[in-house]
Amino acid sequence: MILQGFIEGRAGKGHSIRAINVSLAYLKMFFRVNGFKGAKELEVKRYHQPSTYRKRPEYIPSQDEIRRMACSGGSIRSKAMILTLYTSGLRNSTLGAVLYGDIKDELWKHEIVRILVTPKMKRVDPRACKGNILCYSFISGDAVHALREYIEQRNELYGSTENGSIENEEPLLACSSTNVPPEIRKHTPVKKRSLDEIVKRAAKMGGIAKWKDVHPYCLRKAFESALRNTGLDVKDQEFLMGHILHGV
DSSP: OHHHHHHHHHHHTTOOHHHHHHHHHHHHHHHHHTTOOGGGOOOOOOOOOOOOOOOOOOOOOOHHHHHHHHHHSSSHHHHHHHHHHHHHOOOHHHHHHOBHHHHHHHHTTOSSEEEEEOGGGGGTOTTSSGGGOOEEEEEOHHHHHHHHHHHHHHHHHHOOSTTSOOOTTSBSSBOOOTTSOHHHHTTSBOOHHHHHHHHHHHHHHTTOTTGGGOOHHHHHHHHHHHHHTTTOOHHHHHHHHTOOOTTO
């Protein structure tokens, strides 16, 4: 296959495994957008990158600090991402797999929006539904308003249908890299590295002394801490976190 040969050629030229896999992801997305999906989807070998264990220092911001981060993020998109991560408690991979069509109807009708996490999200990101556990999460009012602003702004920039609306199959939070063509960009979920940069920058601008230790996953932990203080039944807390419920 020509594509496989191209990827192997990059490997032969000394490119890093990460760079090769990123190139492959962009190319597969390009072909998928142009009709190569389902039974036609290209099968190209992805290079294995061994994981290395490293315990990173973490700082779990308070609710007030997260509000400051959201207001200091520098863009409507950053505010929407930070508030959605915190108020939903979703894993980074799960949030990236949420499509606009998954919440479109509720987003414009309700102040609290429900997100259903299902195994089908793995079509976008294999890590999106851990353990294939179906669960619900909810986005609060502040996050809903921020998402509406972001969607309206995105419609103006990248609207892809005749009425200027984004498509149901586009990710809720899309990539914004100018290194990627718009047609591919709007169908590509926000990347882990970009999310990490957004959160760190917001933490720094929000005046958090340990901003370097604030990672996107820390917002999930902040959500978990908030749940512990609600008085909810432990099983309800675990369900909202997307954890396995033993004996259920």
